[in-house]
Amino acid sequence: MSSTIDYAEVGLICGLEVHQQLLTERKMFCRCPAGRYTRTHDGEVLRHMRPTLSELGEYDGTALMEFKTKKNIIYLLHKENVCTYEMDDTPPFLVNQQAVDVALEQSLMLNCDIVDEVHIARKQYLDGSIPTGFQRTAIVGVNGRLPFRGRELSIVQVSVEEDSCREVSDRGHLVVWRTDRLGMPLIETVTGPDLFTPEEAAEAILLIGRVCRSTGHVRVGMGASRQDVNVSVRGGRRVEIKGVPKAGWAVRLVHGEAVRQVNLIGLRDELRGRGFTTADSIAVTSADVTGVFAASELTRLRPDEWERFVKTDSRRSGFELGAGEYCVRAVRLRGLAGTLNWPTQPDLTFAHELAGRIRVIAGLDQAPILYHSEKWPDYRGALQELRKIRSVLQCKPEDGVVVVWGPNEDTQTAVNEIRLRYLDAIDGVPNETRQPFPDGTTDFERILPGPDRMYPDTDSPPTAITRERVQGLKVALAPRPWDREARYAAAGVPARVSHYLIRRGGASLVDRLVAQAGADLKLAGFLIGERLKGLRRAGVPVHQITMERWLELFAALKERPVLGEAWDWIVRPMAESPLLTVREIVDRKLHGPEPADWRAAIPTAVEAVRSRLGGEDRPKLVRASVRGLVRALRGRVPMKDVVAAVTAAVGGHP
């Protein structure tokens, strides 16, 4: 069982769900401003969630699981960015048509077929991320395709939906959400399972990102686009890695999940080999062993340590904490010795799978969440204590032991979850949603929801999408990224730069500069795609420069290309002093056009430098002289001419 695998051999398949926030003024179902984030709050609401039936009369599995977790949910409110809609105290207003338009436009960019009548559905989420308990979502496009690596990447569907809350904390049974992001419109683009390596997954994320951003009608920046990566291997099942923030993360995450699934299939075969095939065959019993650890050197398990934890971490009974007295519970896993250390993800074992379920469902989240017999900590008295609990549990050598601790009721929930996770293991890979971490690992988040969680939104009427509306959007559609990339490449713009331009919205500016100011595409691509970065990083508000001023600058550049050498000197005041014209800036910052007599002044300047420096280091003399002349001549005389003139004045051999 190794961490290196041949993806083709194991049958790795990936698909994506790419979420992209849309650039609208207001939220999707209320009139709150979109994109206004706050770090503080001025109101709180406490809620709980209960599962409801789907339209076809079935409970969703995830929903039931999340109900079991008995979460207390607190929403943080700020008057600036939420109203009573986000609190679920007001029904939705009619859907924001600006959001629908942008979503339709995105669907067209993705070569989708637009649906004729958009129906808003409710997608249940009982984790509290949405106060209603469901996300309002609707399919707007289906059946799209994108050119990808010489083949096609299929787009199954594009839906427009409201964004969820941002998690502030999740401790025990209490989860806290901030509501500022809630209700902002976004689109979810679902690809077919057409990706076969981790690198392809990352590349496809970037491609879809460029398609979305080609319009300039989507949000950019941290959190504006997030993707779920669906992964399975042959014999495994679809696992959703949720909320991957950057394309680059996908490589390690997909690899890790492929390895995990291969290993879980191995564990399945091992369990079946040992005769574990039915639900009854998994026998899990437990006992309260709090007393064993009353004075243990494994201080984590001592009641006094628990009291200290409850106090310092301010865990309130009935909120963060479940019911019951403190309990250390030892769990006997009959005939399952050796499975706790079974490898799963690179550097992780099956015990980590158990810990994830216990953390989420039983609400026991004090690290390390569990101890187990195959990696018992090393301390004085360790063996005796382990032997003691094995004897309390009447363990045989072929049995495994897990220990959990916390409020009694939660430890019992944990025991049941351990049993359920082993039941899943008999079956191989359970359908799960997993949360990614920067180190490339993932942890259990919830059971993967199915279609049973979908429910029509009785508060919102369907919207018919007329052919005229679609035509209107088609006419004004931005160029597709692959078309643009080909055009830019032909003009000599490097792929890296054209990707950046498309991603950051600079490409439409470049296109207009070429079309309206007659700018050279390669030069405009370089200046906007490369030279603007430095200023932006330095905090210069370049986004405030209007299209008119850009056109003015590029018209001036066409007339006097040398101005390009003074780019920063001109663009910075353009951004910072919106009242000055480009001509005024050029005049003030550059002291006018090329001086007629500049060559005559060079020898004097060189002599001054020579006498200051002394010695005869000619390259140094040239550099210092040019440096002295830059301030007066940049943007007025091509620098290469200045260098040539200085070199000539320095004299001697080059």
Added chain:
Amino acid sequence: MSQTPDPLKGYRGRARETLTRFGVRVWSDVHLENDTGSRFSGVILPRSETFDDLHIVIKMKNGYNVGIHVDRVNGIAEVGYKEAVYKIPEKEFPRQDSLPNVTLLGTGGTIASRLDYRTGAVIPAFTPGELYGAVPELADICNLQTKKLFGVFSENMSVEQYVVLARAIGDEIAAGVDGIVVGHGTDTMGHTAAILSFMVQSSPVPIVIVGSQRSSDRPSSDAALNLIHAVRSAAYCDIAEVQICMFGPTSDRYGLLHRGTRCRKMHSSYRSTFRTIGDIPLAIVGREKFTYLTAEYNRRDRTRQVVIDPVYDDRTTILYYYPGMRPDVVDAIVEKGYRGIVIAGTGLGHVNKPLYPAIKRAVDRGVHVVMTVQTLWGYVQMYVYDTGRDLMNLGIVPLENMIPETALMKLSWVLGHTDDRGEVRRMMLEPVAHEITQREPHNGYLIMQGGLPEIDEWIATHWK
């Protein structure tokens, strides 16, 4: 259901034609292909009759619904049939002899509900088994039985339902239950609570009216918690009166018991919409206990004999006065044969002078005219200004601090007993269930003004 259900439920005109042409029906599992070759696989859903006749709705395999324009349908092939059975899992409600017996009387509303495909709206439905399936906590509280009296939205509640409801409550009390819960839509819950306060007097047990502001088809619904609070109140609370039990704050924290005659829905959609007007609520229903906020209530007493007095005359109305109201409105009401008018007057209980002759004509014709205040809080005080004294001279009865809807319910009930002017006056002014109180406590009027620093500070540190 004797009628054969329409296999093309809700589809009209061209959409119906298209479905017929391809030989498919509602609940058919189909592959539908459109003119650009996109394929939609899933179940054909019923269509709301209020929608157009140009689209066919399919629930796709992933659970989403989409509508496909009939002009774009190239072909539909049926591959199966899957009728949805929307049903809350029904389990037999367990019985424990040690627990109190509570009867839940259903009138409709959203305390328990399911989807209606015809309108796309939510329709009420419940049995004890369904309720137990949806809210298993109820079994720990009491032995619950349910009786569905009628299934109407609360705006359709009327005299007929009030009478049936009052009698049904009498029957349950006679049968010896420990408490009664009435499931009710929230819109006119206040009206029903008021009329029941008059029709059902000196009850030995609590009568608790409950509903929900978010329908029970939503995970965040307040229905389950409201029901738990109401059933607990009916089973254990000491207040043997007609009460409304709904959320105190909008958070899932506690319910409040409001007196039936003093309670009003004050927000169109908030969970915490019900407020006691001009007084404080009776009690807080917490998770573990009741916190009584007053000692002034009828205690639970199984020996007390209930009086069921289900009379009602619906020839009554509320006249919500506004500046410049023309007197012919009053004349029209009288001409149409109304017998009672509740005026919701301005300020302390006023209307403009041009109305006086019309009011006089009404009174002369035997119509009973009473005065309440549209400010909701505060007393009618017609001695303060000349206008008030003039009005009283015309024969208008000032109803102290009775809220207008309660006054309408009471006047309708009183007119079911008598037409005698003196008797009507006496009955209207003699409180039956605190519809008039002698004193208004200073915390009986609290509409905190948001934006004030001290209020915002309080809000920021408490769960709303």
